[in-house]
Amino acid sequence: xNDITNQTIEKAANGDIDAFELIYRKCCSFVHNVAFRIxxxxxxxxEVTQEVFISVYRNLKNFRFNASFKTWIxxxxxxxxVNLSKKWDRNRRREVSFDESEMAVAGRSGTDASVxxxxxxxxxxxxxxxxxxxxxxxxxxxxxxxxxxAEIADVLNININTVRTRIKRGREKLLNFKKEVMNNEV
Amino acid sequence: xxxxxxxxxxxxxxxxxEVNESTKRKIEECxxxxxxxxxxxxxxxxxxxxxxxxxxxxxxxxxxWLNIKENITRPASEQKxxxxxxxxxxFEPFINFRMPAFVLTAVVLLFVMMNVFPINKxxxxxxxxHSEQELEYLAFLTDDEEEDDLGEYxxxxxxxxx
Ligand SMILES: [Zn+2]
Numbered sequence: 001x002n003d004i005t006n007q008t009i010e011k012a013a014n015g016d017i018d019a020f021e022l023i024y025r026k027c028c029s030f031v032h033n034v035a036f037r038i039x040x041x042x043x044x045x046x047e048v049t050q051e052v053f054i055s056v057y058r059n060l061k062n063f064r065f066n067a068s069f070k071t072w073i074x075x076x077x078x079x080x081x082v083n084l085s086k087k088w089d090r091n092r093r094r095e096v097s098f099d100e101s102e103m104a105v106a107g108r109s110g111t112d113a114s115v116x117x118x119x120x121x122x123x124x125x126x127x128x129x130x131x132x133x134x135x136x137x138x139x140x141x142x143x144x145x146x147x148x149x150a151e152i153a154d155v156l157n158i159n160i161n162t163v164r165t166r167i168k169r170g171r172e173k174l175l176n177f178k179k180e181v182m183n184n185e186v
Numbered sequence: 187x188x189x190x191x192x193x194x195x196x197x198x199x200x201x202x203x204e205v206n207e208s209t210k211r212k213i214e215e216c217x218x219x220x221x222x223x224x225x226x227x228x229x230x231x232x233x234x235x236x237x238x239x240x241x242x243x244x245x246x247x248x249x250x251w252l253n254i255k256e257n258i259t260r261p262a263s264e265q266k267x268x269x270x271x272x273x274x275x276x277f278e279p280f281i282n283f284r285m286p287a288f289v290l291t292a293v294v295l296l297f298v299m300m301n302v303f304p305i306n307k308x309x310x311x312x313x314x315x316h317s318e319q320e321l322e323y324l325a326f327l328t329d330d331e332e333e334d335d336l337g338e339y340x341x342x343x344x345x346x347x348x
C-alpha cells in the first residue's frame with residue numbers, strides 16, 4: 001500500500017490506465033474485504049468493489065495529497081457499501097424469506113471446508129447484524145481490518161471518542177446477544 | 187481504578203491495544219486478582235474480539251477489474267448513452283412506454299393544458315389557497331423535505347472529499 005507513490009496517483013488521475021491498475025491491485029483486497037462484511041455476499045461485494053474503483057478513478061483529481069490515500073479509499077468504500085446495502089435492502093425485502101429458506105437448504109451441500117467457511121461467514125454476519133450501521137462499520141474497521149481508533153476517526157471523519165463509544169456499545173450488544181443465545185439453549 | 191472503569195477499558199482500549207504500559211499493567215493486575223473482571227475479560231474476548239480475528243480474507247474475482255477497466259475506458263459519447271440507459275432502467279418499471287415517447291407526450295399534454303386552461307392570477311389564489319393554515323402547512327412540508335434532501339446530499343459529498 002505504501003508503495004503507491006504520488007506520481008502513480010497523478011498518472012492515474014491523468015488517465016493512465018496502467019497506473020490505475022497498480023492502484024487497483026494494491027487496494028482491491030481491503031476494499032472487497034470490507035465490502036463483503038457489510039453486504040455479506042461475494043456477488044454484492046464485487047459490485048461494491050466495482051463501484052468504488054469507478055468512483056475513485058473519476059475523483060482522483062479531487063484527492064488532496066496531504067490526506068492519506070488509503071484513508072480516502074476506505075472512506076469511499078464505506079460510503080458506497082452502506083449506501084448500496086440500504087438500497088438493495090429496500091429492493092429485496094420481499095425476496096428475503098425465500099432466500100433464507102434456500103440458504104438453509106444450500107448450507108447442507110458442498111464440501112466440509114466450504115460449509116465451514118459458509119458457517120463462519122454466516123456466524124460473523126449474525127453477530128454484525130446485532131449492531132446498528134455505525135457500530136458495525138467501526139467494529140469491521142477495528143476488529144477485521146485492524147485499524148487504530150485514530151485511523152477509524154479519520155476514515156469516518158468523526159471524533160476519536162465517538163469511535164470509542166460506538167465500539168463500546170457494539171461490543172455490549174454482542175455480549176448481550178451471546179447471553180440471550182446461551183439462555184435460549186439451556 | 188474501580189472495577190467498572192477497568193471493565194470499560196477492557197471492552198475498548200485494552201482489547202484493542204490502545205492503552206499505555208502503566209494502564210495495561212493495572213488492568214492485568216485486576217484481571218488476575220479479581221474474579222469479576224477476569225470473567226468479564228474472557229466474555230469480551232470470546233464474543234467481541236476472537237470471532238473476528240484471523241478470518242479468511244475475501245478477494246474479488248478477475249472479471250471485477252475487467253468490468254472497471256471497460257467502464258472507465260469507455261468513450262465519453264458512450265458514457266452518455268450509458269447514463270440514459272440507467273435513467274431508462276430506473277423508470278421503466280413504473281412507466282410502460284419508452285422514455286422519448288413519454289417525454290414527448292408529457293410536453294405536448296402540458297402545452298395543450300396551458301392553452302386550454304390559461305393561468306389567471308385571481309383564479310390561482312382562489313383555487314390553491316383555501317386558508318392561511320393550509321398554506322402554512324404546505325410550506326412546512328416543502329421546507330422540511332428540501333432541507334432533509336439537501337442536508338443528506340451535502341453530507342455525502344463532504345464525506346467523500348474532505
Ligand atoms: Zn475487578
